[in-house]
Amino acid sequence: MPVELRLIPCLADNYAVLLRDTVTEATAVVDAPEVAPILAALERENWDLTHILVTHHHADHTAGVEALKARFGATVIGPKAERDAIAGLDFTVVDGDPVAVGGLVGRVLETPGHTKGHIVFLFEDERLLFSGDTLFVMGCGRPFECPPPVLWESLLRLRALPDDISVYCGHEYTLSNARFAMSVDPDNAALAARLEEVEGLRAAGTPTLPTSIGAEKATNPFLKADDPELAARIGLAGADPGAVFTELRNLKNNFRG
Template sequence: MPAEIRLVPCLSDNYAVLVHDPATDATAVVDAPDAAAIIAAADAAGWTLTQVLVTHHHADHVQGIPALKARYGVTVVGPRKEADAIPGLDAVVEDGDPVAVGGLVGRVLETPGHTLGHVVYLFEDERLLFSGDTLFSLGCGRAFECEPAVLWHSLLRLRALPADLSIYCGHEYTAANARFAVSVDPDNRDLRAFAARVEEARAAGQPTVPSLLADEMAANPFLRADDPELAARLGLAGAEPAAVFTELRARKNDFRG
């Protein structure tokens, strides 16, 4: 039986994601920004939470853990490198470790950059990637705890995954990301089409998550820092991809469009 997924809007622009295995009734939530919203979504689906899968230690991804633990007695799984900063952590994981939600078996990929110990959760059989704040739709996270080049290499790792993965990221940033992407890559037809779909979805009050990795590879400038044409548009013809990525990230940090 296939996994069942519920996207849970939290706070102003966060997402949590419920992952349910109907064969065993196990249910995990990826990140815990807002316990009340997660509990309401689980109740509406008739599911009982069994696990929290944490991508990184930032408060808007972990602050709901204590209430979820009190309500359900969930097992909290998170990155070993951030264990001291995650409340209620029961099990630590590192690169390559398996993680199971009932009969759904995924694995952990370490993707440092946004934070030093950030991880993502890949369920390849289900064609699901829970990317936290490493990869956003048409964007990526800020490099808070590492040099931008570290984040670039993490994104390269995600880009090498199967193109038909559905990407569930941690925030609804896509409309703003699209405006920036078009500003640096205005002639990209795939990007223009993607941006139009985003505008339509947001006008209708619909989420832009998940997206397909294939679409991100074609349109997301942060996955294309090794594209010579994009480098040339930035005035960086011949530069190393990590330098192009660093410039893209700096421009996005300052973008007000």
């Protein structure tokens, strides 16, 4: 395949991802939480950074953008709706716009919820989704700038993608997410097996990414707000999925497991 990926831990629990077209040698980083680890990865691989893809304006995803742009002359692409909040943008994009990294051509999906202008990058031919803080492994972002049902609708867009799409998200929240998921979906055998796997990975200091759309559909409670059994389990039998999602998000916010 003409694509190579490098997962880069940043800050306390963030991830950046390098996406490289091996034919043209174009190389993008998806989000830039901090400069040093991204620069170290580029130097280790002897790659030049040509693009910076930004999912949303939060500082833990953008703090390294300007320095990396200055060093490499990289083209910075991010959401049009957040252009005033992201320094260094060269091009802004909206839903459906193509994004090319050499010969790798993805498209933008707008997924408001965590922020009003949040976007994700889908590279269908490569079976890759870079989901930022919209979809996590067995979790989702907090809806800081929109009502929770807006985020639910965004997650439905991602749930509708093919099961074999690999997902790279912006944070290592997986162990906490898995434990919460078990608290609301305790009879889910796939979830129980996944929790055991995640505990082993984290004990070894190993990242839990990537996940896949199929794995998330099976184990992520935030993709199951329209499941009547899950709704009943949290005391909302017959409720609208948006209300169920809102309650799930509230429960996770207060979860201490």
